[in-house]
Amino acid sequence: MEGSVDYEGAALHTCTINNLQMGDYLHDYKGANSSITSRIKMAKWEGLQVVVKEIIIDTTEQEILTLKANFMRECKRMSCLNHPNLVCFLGVCFPCGNQVPSLVMEHLHCNLKQLLEMNEVIPLEIKMRIVHGVGLGLRYLHSQDPPIVHKYLSSTKILVSESIGVKIAHLNTARFIDHVGTNSLSSDFSPPERLSANNVGRKVDIFSFGCVIIHTLSHQWPTPSQNMVNSNDLSEAYSCSEIERRSQYLDKIPKSVEDVMVPLISNCLENVPVDRPTAEEVCDQLETLVANRQSTLPDNLLQAQLRLQEVLLQVENQTAELDKTRTKLVKKTSELQEQNSKVDSLNLEKEMARLQVNLHQELANYYLQTSKSSKKFWNTLKLTWSHCTDLPGKRWVHTIALLHDRIYLGVVDSGASYCDPLVYDVITNCWDVLPPLPYAKFSLVAVPDKHQLLAIGGFTKNYDDLVISDEVFLWDEKYAKWSTPYPNMPTGRCVSSAIAYQSEVIVAGGITCLEPQTLTRAVEVLYIDDINISNSQWRAVERLPHVVSEPVPLIIGDTLYIAVGSDNKIGASTCSVVAASLPELLQNSCNAQYSGQVWNKLPDMPYASFSVNHYHGQLVIFSGDCMVEQPDEDKPIWELLSLMHIYNPDTKAWDYVGNVPRDYYLGRSVKIGEDKFIFIGGMAGKHNVSNVDDLLTTCTVLTISE
Incomplete structure (x- = not known):
């Protein structure tokens, strides 16, 4: 010795x-x-x-x-x-x-546990690189002759460099201390066989490595849900599945690697050591996955960093120029103040006012150049209106949809009777009439992803027997007829909000009963499968914050906006807007009640009975009406407005943009280009659909330029 x-x-x-x-x-x-x-x-x-x-x-x-x-x-x-x-x-x-x-x-910089705690968001590519690095280190240890077993591997014993390189640590100290006494079995990374000091091999490290993968990918410490059986009888310890004890963390594994990583983790956490893979087998699986996810992350990060530095330099230079302008103005103001004895008070005030205007102009020019994309100064936009065509007769448009350069309308004629649907071809500038539907006040929905036009809901045209419809009609262009291949709505309704998002149609609000009038907050979604119709089905998602009548829907990016002309009665004087993230709304089908977490309320719009659209990603409203209080009258009067407003997310307010050529009420618009809109119909009178003189037949094109 x-x-x-x-x-x-x-x-x-x-x-x-x-x-x-x-x-x-x-x-x-x-x-x-x-x-x-x-x-x-x-x-x-x-x-x-x-x-x-x-x-x-x-x-x-x-x-x-x-x-x-x-x-x-x-x-x-x-x-x-x-x-x-x-x-x-x-x-x-x-x-x-x-x-x-x-x-x-x-x-080294820190250990893996500290890295995860200090950074709430770490790119998946980096996480996979970390897991792969630990696996390579284990494979090297286990390949030695004789094999080297760490025995105490965990996230605290894996160190991380500043370049996110990982290294297994505490190997020698752990092995040395292990020669005297038995180490604690309380570690959340310990396998069942650690209950027996004589039953330790390379598969101990594989189990601990599985726990390291869980911690790295889920960002959560893998504490088991039940205590390990405190017994030297391994059959008792194996009675509880280790993967089940940590199953609550598997839902946190990123979806893009779930199919590969969850089975790999399950294999590593097998209760019986011989059922676990070797470090060599684990690395083979990880190498394929990491190679597929390498992409160009470092290059993209570098490019983003360089671009950010470039933008910051531009902002710094422009800020310096602005500071110079401010300095000049302050200097000029000081000079004027010094000359106060030579200039009379009135002239001094005029000069100060002129300098203030100049300062504001300098600021406006600066922000307009550096923040054009945010459109903070909407009053600099130029609005050009031009006539394009006329409606075939004086008719009130109650629903509109655009599908492949064709505008489809649901209309009411001058006698307040319901007419057949109309279609206008933007390219040929021609009108056509579609076959009639059995219902009035339906909602038209264009589904571009499926090249389909739907008519949803409505009520019967027979005033003696008013019935709310729950049917969904599909327009067959080839045979020029309406069909009903899709299931009926769970909730029949008319004048509802209906709009398509990818392969789904979202229907919200509306009237569910006419006598007495009953409004609904329900929001329901139809999934469209035009290949296998039987797969198409409705489901309920989170309700609206309040009941609505005649809502107008709009989708900008992945956000759904519903503008409401009236909260609980037709003819309200203001208009509210609610918004929801579509991915969040559509995933929330398990609970159709209102939680207050999905829908967000925007500030009220300045008027109701509007046309709504969007410009460069911002919400726009055109024309409408407003109740005006009269000092000498008991009741307010309705005043028609010919204005255009746009929602400014920075100030959370509606900014005035310009005027509409003439007052109109209940007009409809569609966007036919990046900067072009078509306005169809409307009323110049005040709430009298039967008044022929009040109905507008003009179709006007609006072009917006900077």
């Missing part, structure tokens, strides 16, 4: 490090055997930041000799290991008064 110790001690001196400059004390590690402590200190060696691990032993002389022999044997073996995913063993030093040499290791 003594000869062996002397030989290994002599060999160890070949990697002895001198001239260490000891630094701050960090912390202590104490194993289950309280007589052994690992003390961590910072140090500098040849200009490098390193970590020194002192092994402090408080036990009998015989045990110290045994531990010293084991420690030297482990250090010699560690000095032969060389892998980019293992913390580099630099050598040993011999501090005064300590019977066991101290380890000198490379210093």
Whole structure:
């Protein structure tokens, strides 16, 4: 024994490090055997930041000799290991008064647990790179002859460099301390076989690695849901599935890698060690997945960083120019104040006013150039109106849809009787009449993804027997007829909000009963499968915040806006707007009640009975009406407005843009280009559909330019 110790001690001196400059004390590690402590200190060696691990032993002389022999044997073996995913063993030093040499290791930025806690959002590509790096380190350890088993692998024993490189640490200390006493079994990364000190092999590390994968991908520490059975009988420990104990974290695995990573984690967490894969098999699966996800993330990040620096430089230069202008104005103002004795008070006020106007103009020009995309100064837009065609007769348009350069209308004639649907071809500038529908006040919906036009809901045209419809009609262009292939709505309604998003039709609000009039908050969605009609079905999603009549829907990007001309009665004087994220709304089908989490309320619009659209991603309303209080009258009067407003998300207010050529009420508009809209119909009178003179037949094109 003594000869062996002397030989290994002599060999160890070949990697002895001198001239260490000891630094701050960090912390202590104490194993289950309280007589052994690992003390961590910072140090500098040849200009490098390193970590020194002192092994402090408080036990009998015989045990110290045994531990010293084991420690030297482990250090010699560690000095032969060389892998980019293992913390580099630099050598040993011999501090005064300590019977066991101290380890000198490379210093890294933080451990994996700290990295996840400090960064709530980490790109999936980086997470996969971390998992792959740990796997490569394990594969190297397990491939040694004889294999090296870490035994205590967890997120705290994986260190991370500033370049997000990962390295397995605490290997030598863990193995050394393990020679005396049994380590604690309370670790959330420990497999069932750790209950027996004699049943430890490479598959222990594979189990711990599975827990590391869960922690890395889910951002949650993988604490088991039940306590491990505290017994040396392994059959009792195996009675509880380890993957079930951590199943609550599997839902947090990113969907894009779920199909591969969840089965891999399940295999690593098998209760029986022989059922777990080897490190080689794990790395084979990870290498394929990581290779597919490499993409150009570093290049994209670099490009984004360079672009950000360029933008910041531009903003800095423009800010400097603005500061120069302000300095000139302040200087000029000071000069004027100094000349106050020479200039009369009136002229001074005029000059100050002129300078103030100049300052505002400078600011406006600056923000207009640097923030054109946000359209903060809407009054700089130029509105051009031009006549394009006329409606075939005086008719009130109650619903409109655009599908492939064709505008479809639901109309009412001058006698308030319901007419057949109309279609206007924007390219040929021609009108046509579609076959009649059995209902009036239906909602037209264009579904571009399916090249379909739907008519939803409405009520019977027979005034003696008014019935609300729940039917869905599909326009067959080939045979020029209406059909009903899709299931009926769960809630029959008329004058509702209906709009398409990809392959789904969203119907919200409306009237469910005419006598007495009953409004609804229900929002229902039809999934359209034109290949297999039987798959098409309705489902309810979260309700609107309040009941609505004659709502107007609009989709901008992935946000659904519903503008409401009246909250609980037709003819309200203001108009509210609610908005919801479509992915969030459509995924919330499990609860159709109102939670207050999905729908958000925008500030009220300045008038009701409007036409709504969007311009460069911002909500726009045209014309409408408003109740005006009369000082000498008991009741307010209705005033028609010929205005255009746009919603400014920065100020959360409606900004005035310009005037509409003439007052009209209940007109409809569609967007036919990036900067072009067509306005059809409407009323110039005040709430009298039967008045022929009030109905407008003109179709006007609006072009917006800067």
